[in-house]
Amino acid sequence: MLKPLNVLFVSSEVDPFAKTGGLADVSGALPQTLKELGVEVRIMMPKYGAIDEGKFRLHEVIRLRDIKIPIGDRVEKGGIRSSFIVGQRAKVQVYFYTHDGFFGSRSGLYVDPATKKDYPDNDERFIFYCRGILETLKRLGWQPDIIHCNDWQTGLIPVYLKTFYKNDPFFKDVKTVFTVHNIAYQGSFPAPSFKKTGLPQELFSPKGVEFFGHLNFLKSGLVFADIITTVSERYAVEIRTHEEFGAGMSGVLQKRKNDLFGIINGIDYNVWSPAVDTLIPFRYEPATVNNKVENKKALLKKLNLEFNDSTPVIGIISRLADQKGFDLIGEVADELMKRDLQIVVLGTGEKKYHDLFESLKKKFPSKVGVYLGFSNELAHLIEAGSDMFLMPSRYEPCGLNQLYSLKYGTVPIVRATGGLDDTIEDVEPKSGKGTGFKFEEYKAPALLGAIDRALKAWRDQTLWRRIVKEGMSRDFSWESSAKKYLGLYRKLGKKS
Numbered sequence: 001m002l003k004p005l006n007v008l009f010v011s012s013e014v015d016p017f018a019k020t021g022g023l024a025d026v027s028g029a030l031p032q033t034l035k036e037l038g039v040e041v042r043i044m045m046p047k048y049g050a051i052d053e054g055k056f057r058l059h060e061v062i063r064l065r066d067i068k069i070p071i072g073d074r075v076e077k078g079g080i081r082s083s084f085i086v087g088q089r090a091k092v093q094v095y096f097y098t099h100d101g102f103f104g105s106r107s108g109l110y111v112d113p114a115t116k117k118d119y120p121d122n123d124e125r126f127i128f129y130c131r132g133i134l135e136t137l138k139r140l141g142w143q144p145d146i147i148h149c150n151d152w153q154t155g156l157i158p159v160y161l162k163t164f165y166k167n168d169p170f171f172k173d174v175k176t177v178f179t180v181h182n183i184a185y186q187g188s189f190p191a192p193s194f195k196k197t198g199l200p201q202e203l204f205s206p207k208g209v210e211f212f213g214h215l216n217f218l219k220s221g222l223v224f225a226d227i228i229t230t231v232s233e234r235y236a237v238e239i240r241t242h243e244e245f246g247a248g249m250s251g252v253l254q255k256r257k258n259d260l261f262g263i264i265n266g267i268d269y270n271v272w273s274p275a276v277d278t279l280i281p282f283r284y285e286p287a288t289v290n291n292k293v294e295n296k297k298a299l300l301k302k303l304n305l306e307f308n309d310s311t312p313v314i315g316i317i318s319r320l321a322d323q324k325g326f327d328l329i330g331e332v333a334d335e336l337m338k339r340d341l342q343i344v345v346l347g348t349g350e351k352k353y354h355d356l357f358e359s360l361k362k363k364f365p366s367k368v369g370v371y372l373g374f375s376n377e378l379a380h381l382i383e384a385g386s387d388m389f390l391m392p393s394r395y396e397p398c399g400l401n402q403l404y405s406l407k408y409g410t411v412p413i414v415r416a417t418g419g420l421d422d423t424i425e426d427v428e429p430k431s432g433k434g435t436g437f438k439f440e441e442y443k444a445p446a447l448l449g450a451i452d453r454a455l456k457a458w459r460d461q462t463l464w465r466r467i468v469k470e471g472m473s474r475d476f477s478w479e480s481s482a483k484k485y486l487g488l489y490r491k492l493g494k495k496s
């Protein structure tokens with residue numbers, strides 16, 4: 001019998017507590033699956049102001065109070081509250097790292113809702129977080145075999161382990177995995193931020209945590225973690241071999257080629273399945289997929305659009321960021337609106353895209369429905385009520401909504417990049433086999449071409465139903481991906 005592994009899963013957002021994107025979905029679901037596989041996994045995240053302590057039954061851990069963390073010349077104190085994620089089959093302990101000034105008094109995660117800009121002290125907030133986690137573990141006396149770090153917010157943990165805690169017997173056998181969910185977000189701060197980390201000066205160099213004169217949290221993770229993973233096989237190759245995809249880090253990744261792995265994200269079918277979804281009015285499964293149309297009616301009603309059985313609804317749920325390809329939609333919008341279709345958009349982000357969708361709504365009020373904000377409930381209804389789902393991303397590390405769409409019988413139209421390319425099978429014109437519609441070139445006509453192919457297939461409802469059922473039959477549950485992580489954890493254990 002193998003000894004059970006202790007894994008600390010560190011993230012800056014975890015569903016259902018705090019979420020801005022896919023990282024939260026992964027951080028909520030993967031640990032539960034690992035637990036089912038016998039891993040003793042615990043989660044650590046910041047306690048943001050928006051996390052409801054009553055609802056989630058957070059309680060203070062008295063012995064983990066007043067953990068002192070130096071930030072530059074001053075010392076800040078953190079503490080811990082604790083709760084659980086109670087899933088269908090597993091219960092996972094979650095530690096919330098507390099600090100009133102940095103987290104508790106703020107409702108935003110990284111961006112100040114008042115200014116719509118990053119908090120100016122994000123460097124200090126996440127230096128405090130990274131160091132605080134290690135100090136907390138010591139105080140707690142719980143020794144993980146693996147610390148699984150996620151994205152830039154956790155990027156200093158590996159370097160701290162390899163400097164300050166190098167000779168600390170408590171951390172002697174601890175290994176780190178660093179997962180990149182999106183390499184474009186790097187946590188890059190001007191040089192003076194480096195001093196606040198307390199790290200030895202020689203690390204502020206190209207071999208260390210410096211990147212073009214800045215302190216770069218993500219680079220620290222890439223250089224100092226024992227293993228690096230990212231969220232699809234194709235993205236793992238893209239970021240290592242293309243400067244543009246790698247957002248400057250291809251060279252760093254090339255050096256770590258043998259330690260870089262792509263593992264596709266799974267999805268949590270206890271949360272995202274139309275058969276059990278409590279947030280949609282009409283549940284369905286492949287045999288009862290005809291019920292889907294009732295959700296379509298509910299969705300259109302909610303967005304004040306008229307229902308027409310033969311008009312397909314294209315759904316979009318997204319952070320409104322350049323990455324997601326909405327400039328292409330802007331380019332083809334007028335042409336697109338000549339087609340018999342309706343579009344529903346749920347998103348929040350950059351102002352230019354808010355303006356784009358607002359103006360489309362104004363220009364085509366009977367064809368476009370828009371909700372510019374964050375709504376988990378509406379996200380579920382859009383998945384259940386749309387006929388097609390559009391993700392024209394410039395790049396996409398994994399993408400989750402195309403996977404949710406498959407399960408909901410909502411046919412994805414995607415650009416062939418990253419995880420979108422790995423998970424969607426293009427419908428073959430002759431055989432009609434496949435699960436969605438893909439386009440290669442990041443150009444507006446290519447996007448339009450894919451939408452037109454989808455519309456053509458829609459008009460042949462026998463073919464359409466086959467594509468829908470094909471997609472619904474695909475299995476992207478977490479188990480096989482979680483087993484791959486477990487394999488890496490074990491591999492690291494053997495290296496020691």
Ligand code: ADP
Nearest residue numbers: 021022318319347373374375376379399400401
């Ligand atoms: P990313 O992590 O780049 O944002 P993913 O496709 O991996 O993209 O994950 C996005 C997740 O965030 C999905 O669960 C999606 O439903 C959710 N989401 C994005 N924007 C919104 C929004 N405005 N309201 C509700 N959920 C959203």
